[in-house]
Amino acid sequence: MTDALAAEWYKLRTVRSTWWLLAATAACLGIVLLLALQMAHVWDGLPAGRRAEFRLRPLQELGGWVAGLCLAVLGVVSVTSEYRTGMIRTTFTVLPGRRTVLAAKAAVVGTVALIAGEAMTIGSLLGTRLVVGDRPFPDQRESMAQQLPGFAVSGTSVAMFALLGVALGVLLRSTAGALVAVVLLWHVVPLLVFHLPEPWNERAGSVMPGALPRQAAGLGAGDSIYGGLLSPGAAAAAMLAYALVPLGFAAFALTRRDT
Numbered sequence: 001m002t003d004a005l006a007a008e009w010y011k012l013r014t015v016r017s018t019w020w021l022l023a024a025t026a027a028c029l030g031i032v033l034l035l036a037l038q039m040a041h042v043w044d045g046l047p048a049g050r051r052a053e054f055r056l057r058p059l060q061e062l063g064g065w066v067a068g069l070c071l072a073v074l075g076v077v078s079v080t081s082e083y084r085t086g087m088i089r090t091t092f093t094v095l096p097g098r099r100t101v102l103a104a105k106a107a108v109v110g111t112v113a114l115i116a117g118e119a120m121t122i123g124s125l126l127g128t129r130l131v132v133g134d135r136p137f138p139d140q141r142e143s144m145a146q147q148l149p150g151f152a153v154s155g156t157s158v159a160m161f162a163l164l165g166v167a168l169g170v171l172l173r174s175t176a177g178a179l180v181a182v183v184l185l186w187h188v189v190p191l192l193v194f195h196l197p198e199p200w201n202e203r204a205g206s207v208m209p210g211a212l213p214r215q216a217a218g219l220g221a222g223d224s225i226y227g228g229l230l231s232p233g234a235a236a237a238a239m240l241a242y243a244l245v246p247l248g249f250a251a252f253a254l255t256r257r258d259t
Contacts, residue, residue, distance in 0.1 A: 004095050004104035012078060012108055021074045025116055028066045029123050035059055036128040043135050056128060056137040063124035064117060064154050065210065068161040071113040072182045075165025078109050080175040098254045106166050106247055110159045117158025121151045150217035157213040160243045161186070164209070167246030170254055185209055194225040202227040212239045 012018050036059060043054055082088040095101050125147060129140065164185070168178040190208045194201055204227070205211055211226030215235035220228040230238065 001100055001104060004097075004100050005107060007091070007095065008101075008104045008108040011082075012112065015078075015081065017077050017081070018074060018112075021070050021077075022112075022116060025067045025070045025120060028070070029063050029120055029127065032059060032063045032124050033127045033131055035062075036131040040132045040135060043132070043137070051136075052138055054137065055139045056132060057139045060124045060128050060151075061121075061154065061214075064121040064151075064158060064213070067117050067120040067158045068210075069182070069186050071109075071116055071158050072161035072165035072186065073179060074113070075109050075162040075167075076169040076178040076182060077175060078105060079166055079169030080173065080178060083173045084175065099251050102166075102170065102247070102251050102254055106163055109162050109166055110243075113162030114156065114159040118152060118155035120158065121155035122148065125151045150214075150219060153217040154213035156216075157209070157239060160209065160212075160239050163243040164246055167250040170250035171246070190225055202229060206230050207238060209239075209242050212236075212242070 036056070039054075039056065039059065043051060046054060082091060091101060092098060126144070129144065132140070161182070165178065165182055168181050169175075172178045172181065186209070190205065190210055193204045193208060196204060205225065206215065206227030206229040208226055211224075211228070212230070212235045214220070214224075214226070215228055215230045216232050216239060218232045
């Protein structure tokens, strides 16, 4: 396992796509801060009655939401690029234990995604609060210490999407196919579920991947397209299931198919 981890870390950090995707994630944080600056200017020009309806939190959550997609793409290409170039045969020649290779790849990609996700979610919170200063947005009355735990929990969802990307890359072995599946789960399917008749839209929306971070943090669905019926423990368990169950299927498929 030590050799497999070292090999996967070397492959991940020497591929240009890794740094491009991490740069795109960091750029999203910059965009969030610029939007926060714009919101601060808009706030200054609003009458007192309108300010009570002007909320900052949807913008603060944008960074983690986009980071989930970027790191899911990283998870996909970390697998499919090896199939495309034929490097996967070399990997399995040097390290015949296929499940070990998959576990090492998932550990490396998941760790990078977790760090990036926490940096994005916490950075979005701290950065936007710094930009808006002491403007009393109605959803920012809690102290920073009260808000940090919820954003830290939300950051773990980025690792969930990354591991889902790794699993889809192994199962589909196609970059295009896996990316389509990721985008469907990330945003398209939740939009379709949102238009289901009640109460099925709320029930199905509560178990969508994007709905789980807020529920795991003990927050409701708010004005989002998701539902909010799960308890924090159930939402955390669902996040683990989204990350680990597809990896289990991927491990099974990997040991049953030729490279």
